Amino acid sequence: MVYKVKLDVFEGPFDLLVYLIENAEMSIYDIQISEITKQYMDYIEDMQKRDIVLAGEFMILAATLIEIKSKMLLPRNRPEDLEGEIEDPRSELVEKLIEYKQYKNIAEYLKMQEEINSRIYVKPKEDLSVYTREPDEFINLDLIQFIKAFDIFLRRRKRIEEVKNNYTRIKRQEMSMETKIEQLKRFLTGRRRIKFRDLLVGVKSEYNVILTFVSLLELIRLKSVRVEQKTNFGEISIIVNDDIDTQQVEGA
Amino acid sequence: MISKKTIKSAFESMMFVWGEPLDVKVAADVFNIDWKEAYDYFKELQEEYESEGRGIRIREIDKSFQFCTYIENDEYIQRLCTPVKEKRLTQSALEVLAIIAYKQPVTKGEIESIRGIKCDRVIEGLLKKNLIEEVGRGTGIGRPILYGTTKLFLEKFGFRDIKELPDIEDITNIVEEAEETDTEQISLEI
Amino acid sequence: MISKKTIKSAFESMMFVWGEPLDVKVAADVFNIDWKEAYDYFKELQEEYESEGRGIRIREIDKSFQFCTYIENDEYIQRLCTPVKEKRLTQSALEVLAIIAYKQPVTKGEIESIRGIKCDRVIEGLLKKNLIEEVGRGTGIGRPILYGTTKLFLEKFGFRDIKELPDIEDITNIVEEAEETDTEQISLEI
Numbered sequence: 104m105v106y107k108v109k110l111d112v113f114e115g116p117f118d119l120l121v122y123l124i125e126n127a128e129m130s131i132y133d134i135q136i137s138e139i140t141k142q143y144m145d146y147i148e149d150m151q152k153r154d155i156v157l158a159g160e161f162m163i164l165a166a167t168l169i170e171i172k173s174k175m176l177l178p179r180n181r182p183e184d185l186e187g188e189i190e191d192p193r194s195e196l197v198e199k200l201i202e203y204k205q206y207k208n209i210a211e212y213l214k215m216q217e218e219i220n221s222r223i224y225v226k227p228k229e230d231l232s233v234y235t236r237e238p239d240e241f242i243n244l245d246l247i248q249f250i251k252a253f254d255i256f257l258r259r260r261k262r263i264e265e266v267k268n269n270y271t272r273i274k275r276q277e278m279s280m281e282t283k284i285e286q287l288k289r290f291l292t293g294r295r296r297i298k299f300r301d302l303l304v305g306v307k308s309e310y311n312v313i314l315t316f317v318s319l320l321e322l323i324r325l326k327s328v329r330v331e332q333k334t335n336f337g338e339i340s341i342i343v344n345d346d347i348d349t350q351q352v353e354g355a
Numbered sequence: 356m357i358s359k360k361t362i363k364s365a366f367e368s369m370m371f372v373w374g375e376p377l378d379v380k381v382a383a384d385v386f387n388i389d390w391k392e393a394y395d396y397f398k399e400l401q402e403e404y405e406s407e408g409r410g411i412r413i414r415e416i417d418k419s420f421q422f423c424t425y426i427e428n429d430e431y432i433q434r435l436c437t438p439v440k441e442k443r444l445t446q447s448a449l450e451v452l453a454i455i456a457y458k459q460p461v462t463k464g465e466i467e468s469i470r471g472i473k474c475d476r477v478i479e480g481l482l483k484k485n486l487i488e489e490v491g492r493g494t495g496i497g498r499p500i501l502y503g504t505t506k507l508f509l510e511k512f513g514f515r516d517i518k519e520l521p522d523i524e525d526i527t528n529i530v531e532e533a534e535e536t537d538t539e540q541i542s543l544e545i
Numbered sequence: 546m547i548s549k550k551t552i553k554s555a556f557e558s559m560m561f562v563w564g565e566p567l568d569v570k571v572a573a574d575v576f577n578i579d580w581k582e583a584y585d586y587f588k589e590l591q592e593e594y595e596s597e598g599r600g601i602r603i604r605e606i607d608k609s610f611q612f613c614t615y616i617e618n619d620e621y622i623q624r625l626c627t628p629v630k631e632k633r634l635t636q637s638a639l640e641v642l643a644i645i646a647y648k649q650p651v652t653k654g655e656i657e658s659i660r661g662i663k664c665d666r667v668i669e670g671l672l673k674k675n676l677i678e679e680v681g682r683g684t685g686i687g688r689p690i691l692y693g694t695t696k697l698f699l700e701k702f703g704f705r706d707i708k709e710l711p712d713i714e715d716i717t718n719i720v721e722e723a724e725e726t727d728t729e730q731i732s733l734e735i
Contacts (some may be wrong), residue, residue, distance in 0.1 A: 367600025410557025
């Protein structure tokens with residue numbers, strides 16, 4: 104059989120079918136389905152005998168051909184179908200084959216173009232590394248970007264100012280160590296023994312707790328009071344010296 | 356003010372070092388001139404090399420210009436040296452490329468339905484060769500990848516731009532005529 | 546008999562693909578012509594490219610010929626080939642630039658007191674980028690350097706002169722308008 108010369112060079116089932124049709128000198132618009140189906144099946148059988156793995160699509164087209172063939176065998180001139188022309192069972196396949204053939208032609212044309220263009224030569228790019236080592240730095244700026252950045256700065260500055268104002272107002276209310284020491288001395292005068300915790304009654308801010316404690320340390324240094332702590336983290340007891348009111352606070 | 360003569364001369368130098376097709380826009384930017392002006396200069400240069408019958412020519416590819424050899428000197432170049440020829444595309448690659456070139460942007464599914472066979476491998480190969488590229492996503496189920504041809508495709512097949520591809524209807528005539536007139540010049544792989 | 550025109554055109558193609566200097570003898574052998582004839586053709590070609598003021602020229606090196614670029618076009622080739630690296634100014638650089646633009650001439654001390662933070666590095670960077678420059682010395686202690694914006698600064702923002710800068714009071718309005726019309730985000734380092 105003639106088609107054997109092409110063997111496995113077919114690009115797909117359509118390619119094979121188009122080849123068989125053309126080889127049999129049939130019109131693509133009037134395919135003799137039973138003849139072509141036979142040739143197609145023979146080809147596929149032949150391939151399988153040679154242990155050539157055919158893509159599944161070849162079998163799908165085989166099924167389609169058989170289906171068309173069987174439809175062609177059905178009686179077609181039924182009077183109840185008069186209103187419309189009965190569709191030729193081959194028409195869908197023919198349409199596909201024609202489209203495929205068109206692209207096969209384009210492929211042929213592209214091959215020609217490829218051939219022609221392979222006769223034209225270009226030169227490679229020169230070695231440009233001497234230029235590419237130090238790129239030009241281009242500053243990307245526009246007015247809106249500049250103004251937006253400035254606006255963000257102005258807003259943020261305003262915010263910082265507000266925060267700063269709050270911060271200093273709170274600070275002004277806070278007591279200095281000197282004032283606290285004087286306050287403590289007045290409180291301790293006339294007392295013998297007092298718990299440190301009692302000094303913190305009504306003291307809310309961390310700052311004031313620390314201030315009280317640091318002031319107490321100062322009083323210890325001045326020997327106005329002694330402190331005792333029996334256990335770690337235990338209660339601190341303050342023992343007040345008699346001369347507490349005569350001791351001078353440094354720098355006060 | 357830089358003279359037209361200087362700019363045209365610079366364009367020649369620039370194309371020469373660049374080797375690859377030089378984008379008109381990139382060339383125009385070097386001189387801060389507008390695109391149309393630069394394009395006209397390139398066209399003038401192209402015309403000059405042609406009318407003087409030079410052995411090097413300027414070809415236009417997708418709004419870029421490139422120096423190349425005059426096609427008819429192919430024979431002498433081959434006598435001088437054996438230039439490295441790239442491997443020709445296979446029949447299936449050419450078919451898939453044909454479908455993509457004419458139907459782009461196109462999905463793999465559409466290509467396969469025209470060819471009646473799977474073509475993942477072929478598409479992969481064409482992508483690797485940079486002859487096609489992904490150009491977006493379709494709107495259908497699974498948002499399938501859309502393929503289109505590249506600038507390299509135009510270069511390899513000698514098209515100025517994709518619009519230069521002949522009408523599908525004319526193709527058969529072109530192919531048949533070419534086969535009749537110079538079968539001896541086309542080496543067909545059989 | 547191959548015409549002189551064809552041989553000269555072929556020599557151009559051959560030089561082009563050869564890249565390196567093409568030996569006159571090798572070129573002559575392609576056409577079976579004698580050395581002197583080939584040499585004369587190369588000289589004629591060289592003369593043609595020169596008299597036409599082409600951007601590519603032919604140079605002779607030890608009885609070989611080679612295409613090369615016209616030396617005067619070096620500057621344009623450099624412009625074409627030097628990659629451009631886009632740099633954005635940081636938020637701090639933009640702030641310092643804004644302060645200098647609006648308060649110039651201004652000392653580093655004044656800028657720092659406005660921003661509440663040192664800015665030697667930022668000023669250095671702006672000087673390097675040629676967006677600001679030293680414009681004199683102040684009268685205070687140590688005669689501090691006064692900074693002002695440069696012509697490049699005006700150019701980059703498209704101002705004809707420094708008076709064209711928008712009023713500080715209008716800035717918020719401008720920003721709001723811009724944000725309405727242009728939603729594009731700018732990357733700010735804060």
